[in-house]
Amino acid sequence: MEKFKKIIKFRFQLCTMYMGSGTMLYFLLQRLTENVPDFSRGMLTGLLVGGDLLALVYMIRCCVLLRDEKKLKEAYIKSKDERNNEISKETMRTASVITLMCTGLAIIITGFFSITVSMTLFADLTVSTLIVLLVNAFYKKKM
Amino acid sequence: MEQFRKKLRRRIMLSVIFCLSGLFIYAALIRITGAPEYTKGILIGVLSGSLTVSVFNIFRLMPLLQDEEKLKKAYIAETDERNTLIQKESARTVMSISIMIAALAAIAASFFNPVITLTLSANIILTGIVSIAVTAYYNKKL
Numbered sequence: 001m002e003k004f005k006k007i008i009k010f011r012f013q014l015c016t017m018y019m020g021s022g023t024m025l026y027f028l029l030q031r032l033t034e035n036v037p038d039f040s041r042g043m044l045t046g047l048l049v050g051g052d053l054l055a056l057v058y059m060i061r062c063c064v065l066l067r068d069e070k071k072l073k074e075a076y077i078k079s080k081d082e083r084n085n086e087i088s089k090e091t092m093r094t095a096s097v098i099t100l101m102c103t104g105l106a107i108i109i110t111g112f113f114s115i116t117v118s119m120t121l122f123a124d125l126t127v128s129t130l131i132v133l134l135v136n137a138f139y140k141k142k143m
Numbered sequence: 144m145e146q147f148r149k150k151l152r153r154r155i156m157l158s159v160i161f162c163l164s165g166l167f168i169y170a171a172l173i174r175i176t177g178a179p180e181y182t183k184g185i186l187i188g189v190l191s192g193s194l195t196v197s198v199f200n201i202f203r204l205m206p207l208l209q210d211e212e213k214l215k216k217a218y219i220a221e222t223d224e225r226n227t228l229i230q231k232e233s234a235r236t237v238m239s240i241s242i243m244i245a246a247l248a249a250i251a252a253s254f255f256n257p258v259i260t261l262t263l264s265a266n267i268i269l270t271g272i273v274s275i276a277v278t279a280y281y282n283k284k285l
Contacts, residue, residue, distance in 0.1 A: 033254070040253040043260065047250065087281045089231035092238045094281075095274045102269060108189060111182035118185065120262040124248075128241045135233040135240070143229055 004076045005066070012062040015055040022051055100128060147218045148208065155204050158197040165190055165197075238274070242267055 026048045030041070065072045078084060103125045110117040169190045173183060207214045220226065249263040 036254055037257075039257050039260075043250070043253045083285060087278065087285055089235055090281050090285070091274060091277045093231050093234035095270070095277045096234045096238050096241075098273050098277070099270050102273070103266065104189075108182075108185060111185045112176060112178055114258070115181050116256070116258050117262045118181075120259045121266065124245060124263065124266055127244060128237070131240050131244075132233070132237050135236050136229065139229045139233045139236075143225060143232070 001073070001076060004079070005072065008062050008065055008072070008075075012059055012066070015059045015062070019052050019055050019059075022048055022055075096128075096132075100125065103128070144214070144218060147221070148214065151204050151208060151214075151217075155201055155208075158200045158204075162194055162197045165193055238270070242270060245270075 026044060029044060033040075065075050103121055107118050107121045107125065110121060169186055172178065172186060176182075178186065207217050245263050245267050249260045249267070252259040252263065
């Protein structure tokens with residue numbers, strides 16, 4: 001349980017660091033990139049706000065867990081629950097297969113309308129496939 | 144083991160059906176849609192790639208049905224817990240890395256081309272939706 005408490009504390013610190021560095025990076029990018037289109041500026045702002053909000057929500061959750069021993073215990077049991085772990089693993093396996101198949105189909109369909117979109121999706125599929133091969137090789141060595 | 148044999152037979156049948164229908168769909172798509180050259184190239188690439196994989200699959204699975212020892216080995220390899228565990232673990236890691244790279248690429252691309260950014264964002268959103276849907280399914284099933 002002490003180890004789990006440490007993990008929660010570490011996550012809290014990570015979120016604080018993320019919020020601080022994210023905001024700094026945002027202002028730095030705004031200053032350095034003057035000839036950037038409005039779309040990019042808007043997107044960066046959106047990402048910063050979204051990321052900071054998520055981090056804030058997670059930080060509040062961590063705070064609550066660190067102060068309430070009963071809730072911490074519940075969270076610990078939930079994180080160690082074999083059923084949840086199994087669901088998470090099974091989900092990722094199925095979801096990655098479905099996503100790859102959908103991307104493959106989308107490459108063909110968008111090929112009829114926009115070459116840029118089709119090429120982007122093709123690059124995405126290629127990178128994903130390379131990652132699959134690399135991670136598989138890593139786990140085969142590790143396990 | 145009998146069930147595994149049936150599974151292999153079904154896979155071979157599916158590969159054969161895929162080979163034949165793939166050729167038919169390709170010809171139909173080219174005729175009906177009058178696709179641009181680029182799309183024709185993609186279609187022929189996808190078709191030839193899938194056909195190669197299917198034919199390879201057929202030639203890999205056929206000998207297994209005729210040789211009992213090879214069939215046993217394939218069965219053990221398929222049901223091996225270590226392999227299943229590796230697949231599951233790697234899928235989880237792959238998903239996280241892919242999403243992170245796509246998000247970074249979307250930010251970088253926003254400085255050059257909004258279409259690429261939107262495409263990558265749509266891809267990330269789709270991945271999220273699929274993950275939520277599959278989680279809901281497994282929460283009910285398991």
